[in-house]
Amino acid sequence: MDLSFSPAQQLLQQSARAFLLQRCSPERVGFAADLWKEIATLGWPGLLISPELGGSGGSVADALALVGELGRACFPGPFIASAVVATIALGRAEGRRAHDLLAALALGERICTLALLEGSARLEPGRLNGRQLFVPDAHLATDVIVLGSGPAGPTALLLPMDRAGIAAHPLDSMTGDKLFELVFTDVPIRGEDLLGAPGEAWALLSPAVRVGALARSAEMAGAAQRVLELCIEHARVRVQGGRPIGAHQAIQHACADSYRDVESARWLTWEAEWKLATGRSGADAAVAAAKVYAGEAALRVARRAHQIMGAIGYSEEHPLHLFHKRILAASLDAGDATQHLDAVARSIGLA
Amino acid sequence: MDFGHSAAEQAFAEEVRAFLRAHPPDIFPPDGTDAGYGSGAHSRPFTAALGERGWLSLTWPREHGGQERPMGFQLVLLEELAAAGAPFGPLAGCLQVAESIIRHGSATLQREILPQVARGHATFWQGYSEPGAGSDLLALETRARLDGDHWLLDGRKIWSSHAGIATYGTVLARTDPASTRSRGLSMLMVDNRLPGLELRPIRSLTGQVYHYEVFMDAVRVPRDWVLGQPGEGFGQLLHGLDTDRFWGRFYKAPFLRRILGLLVEYVRAERPDDAVARHRLAHAAVEIAALRALFQRAAWLIEQGLPATGPVSAAKVMADELGQRVLTLGMELLGPYGVLRAGSRGAKLRGEIEHQYQTSWGHTLAGGTSEIQRTTIAVRALGLPAEPRGRG
Numbered sequence: 001m002d003l004s005f006s007p008a009q010q011l012l013q014q015s016a017r018a019f020l021l022q023r024c025s026p027e028r029v030g031f032a033a034d035l036w037k038e039i040a041t042l043g044w045p046g047l048l049i050s051p052e053l054g055g056s057g058g059s060v061a062d063a064l065a066l067v068g069e070l071g072r073a074c075f076p077g078p079f080i081a082s083a084v085v086a087t088i089a090l091g092r093a094e095g096r097r098a099h100d101l102l103a104a105l106a107l108g109e110r111i112c113t114l115a116l117l118e119g120s121a122r123l124e125p126g127r128l129n130g131r132q133l134f135v136p137d138a139h140l141a142t143d144v145i146v147l148g149s150g151p152a153g154p155t156a157l158l159l160p161m162d163r164a165g166i167a168a169h170p171l172d173s174m175t176g177d178k179l180f181e182l183v184f185t186d187v188p189i190r191g192e193d194l195l196g197a198p199g200e201a202w203a204l205l206s207p208a209v210r211v212g213a214l215a216r217s218a219e220m221a222g223a224a225q226r227v228l229e230l231c232i233e234h235a236r237v238r239v240q241g242g243r244p245i246g247a248h249q250a251i252q253h254a255c256a257d258s259y260r261d262v263e264s265a266r267w268l269t270w271e272a273e274w275k276l277a278t279g280r281s282g283a284d285a286a287v288a289a290a291k292v293y294a295g296e297a298a299l300r301v302a303r304r305a306h307q308i309m310g311a312i313g314y315s316e317e318h319p320l321h322l323f324h325k326r327i328l329a330a331s332l333d334a335g336d337a338t339q340h341l342d343a344v345a346r347s348i349g350l351a
Numbered sequence: 352m353d354f355g356h357s358a359a360e361q362a363f364a365e366e367v368r369a370f371l372r373a374h375p376p377d378i379f380p381p382d383g384t385d386a387g388y389g390s391g392a393h394s395r396p397f398t399a400a401l402g403e404r405g406w407l408s409l410t411w412p413r414e415h416g417g418q419e420r421p422m423g424f425q426l427v428l429l430e431e432l433a434a435a436g437a438p439f440g441p442l443a444g445c446l447q448v449a450e451s452i453i454r455h456g457s458a459t460l461q462r463e464i465l466p467q468v469a470r471g472h473a474t475f476w477q478g479y480s481e482p483g484a485g486s487d488l489l490a491l492e493t494r495a496r497l498d499g500d501h502w503l504l505d506g507r508k509i510w511s512s513h514a515g516i517a518t519y520g521t522v523l524a525r526t527d528p529a530s531t532r533s534r535g536l537s538m539l540m541v542d543n544r545l546p547g548l549e550l551r552p553i554r555s556l557t558g559q560v561y562h563y564e565v566f567m568d569a570v571r572v573p574r575d576w577v578l579g580q581p582g583e584g585f586g587q588l589l590h591g592l593d594t595d596r597f598w599g600r601f602y603k604a605p606f607l608r609r610i611l612g613l614l615v616e617y618v619r620a621e622r623p624d625d626a627v628a629r630h631r632l633a634h635a636a637v638e639i640a641a642l643r644a645l646f647q648r649a650a651w652l653i654e655q656g657l658p659a660t661g662p663v664s665a666a667k668v669m670a671d672e673l674g675q676r677v678l679t680l681g682m683e684l685l686g687p688y689g690v691l692r693a694g695s696r697g698a699k700l701r702g703e704i705e706h707q708y709q710t711s712w713g714h715t716l717a718g719g720t721s722e723i724q725r726t727t728i729a730v731r732a733l734g735l736p737a738e739p740r741g742r743g
Binding site: 244267268271273 | 353354356611612615616618619629630632633634637638640641642644645647648650651654661662665669722724725726728729730732733734735736737738
């Protein structure tokens with residue numbers, strides 16, 4: 001057993017925390033292209049890309065260590081969609097298109113989003129019609145991985161966002177995430193657009209989405225950790241009735257419960273990462289369990305924080321709402337609790 | 352990150368499993384009730400069987416007859432025993448007292464007691480709580496004064512687990528009459544056979560005896576049967592609390608996993624189409640996994656000699672509260688069968704759920720209440736200001 005971060009991971013965490021503290025305060029709403037350029041010079045979008053393609057060939061564990069810091073900072077933008085899920089899917093795909101895109105992703109020159117959810121995209125010979133919902137950051141993305149239903153079954157496509165016939169319509173979400181509906185109208189499809197074999201989309205995408213679920217768990221644990229720190233800072237300095245509110249058991253015990261939630265979510269996530277990385281049996285169920293638990297635990301931390309912070313936490317002036325909404329969005333992304341609980345149920349023998 | 356066991360630890364896990372297959376828990380008669388923590392009933396024959404294999408002194412220094420194995424072996428042993436439902440009730444107490452004697456005990460205590468522990472012939476009770484000193488342990492009134500080569504011990508302890516069937520107790524007493532609160536306390540090792548010691552069994556709500564009240568009337572304890580220096584009892588208690596809480600609860604996750612397995616089997620057999628039961632069991636499995644991960648983290652910190660107060664207290668609270676939820680789920684799934692005791696006509700799952708359900712209500716009190724744990728986390732791990740103390 002060794003539950004410590006490698007020296008390289010510690011360095012990554014420390015440098016990420018310092019950079020984000022300076023350049024990405026939680027109050028900074030929305031994505032900025034300059035910030036993505038800067039993280040590209042730090043090598044973050046290329047973390048999971050092989051050195052031959054200009055990346056740093058890091059591990060999933062390295063990515064989780066970084067994503068935890070992004071969660072702490074409420075980092076805006078499609079890091080998990082592009083630099084984790086799409087990157088892993090592209091890395092598993094054969095072909096020049098995928099490799100060229102990976103090289104451009106590593107440089108921060110392109111961003112790849114995902115159109116996998118709630119849609120009706122139909123692949124017919126030579127064209128794509130229909131739509132997909134909940135596509136993150138389509139306004140910034142240069143490329144998109146689309147899940148379409150084709151004659152051979154679910155088929156993954158890699159398309160440039162400026163391909164004729166693709167229209168992006170923004171959704172209006174309370175979480176502040178930039179989500180879009182992509183509408184495909186007679187989008188011309190060529191053989192080279194196929195990502196993997198026709199009908200084999202999930203063989204390609206499942207491992208990537210699984211790591212995405214893990215990354216979301218790490219992001220939520222990181223965000224919840226920061227929320228707990230905000231609560232503690234507030235409880236120490238906020239004086240009512242002649243003493244800090246943090247000297248009252250009601251507040252102390254709420255903070256203690258949040259501490260339990262943060263720690264258990266974090267280590268359950270890391271245990272799932274270890275199982276996945278070492279090919280242990282039950283790794284998929286472990287990821288599912290981590291995603292369910294991190295979502296619930298981090299939301300408990302956020303909701304408790306509203307009570308600890310009092311009215312200031314209800315205002316837009318305080319960053320708490322951003323963390324709360326970010327956690328909520330992450331808990332629903334990459335498979336919600338119902339979906340993952342189903343996988344856990346199967347793993348304990350309940351078909 | 353590596354959550355796995357070493358090759359040697361894995362081989363040891365296999366060895367423990369093989370032992371348990373060859374010696375199923377049922378063949379060892381219990382002599383004390385199962386308190387529900389996951390360590391099963393108190394069974395001297397089983398404890399002795401562990402001793403025969405050298406498994407009670409795995410991590411001790413060689414000079415005391417131990418094997419100097421890494422802590423991971425102890426974790427493996429407890430986890431395997433709990434997963435099999437073995438009756439190792441006294442084990443955590445044995446491990447803790449042995450560690451304390453190795454660290455703080457006089458040569459006499461080391462010579463007298465450690466070999467008995469290693470063979471599985473000695474078990475222990477804790478004499479901490481008193482009728483007027485529960486969560487406020489420092490309000491204790493038990494006293495000991497030197498009389499020649501002996502301590503003369505007077506007082507009254509309560510909620511001492513298995514005291515009536517154990518061999519020795521560790522008794523926290525005030526040895527400096529001029530002292531108050533945390534100063535002037537000493538930890539005495541008391542032989543159950545000493546004159547002046549009287550034990551009154553307390554029947555718990557389960558209908559069985561687990562706790563005892565202990566009356567001490569001029570009990571003569573040899574002068575060197577004290578752990579550490581006289582007056583250092585509280586520091587020693589504090590030092591031991593994190594590890595006590597850890598070793599007293601670590602096996603709750605595999606225990607709850609075993610209970611969950613029973614409930615899964617029941618639902619598969621009796622209500623296979625119950626989607627709500629399926630959902631609730633899956634959710635319980637998630638929480639049990641999270642509990643285990645938290646204990647793993649605490650274990651690693653303890654192994655590294657790093658501060659572990661926060662994770663240990665958090666894991667204890669979570670273990671005990673989750674235990675109550677899982678057993679409550681068990682009662683709800685069993686419906687009217689849930690309340691039937693072991694041996695009753697119609698009992699399901701050997702009547703285990705009702706007993707464990709009842710014991711679970713003591714766990715959030717024992718070893719420091721959940722409220723004390725939360726305050727400990729807030730003040731000692733998170734740095735929140737301590738609540739002002741009342742007078743008295």
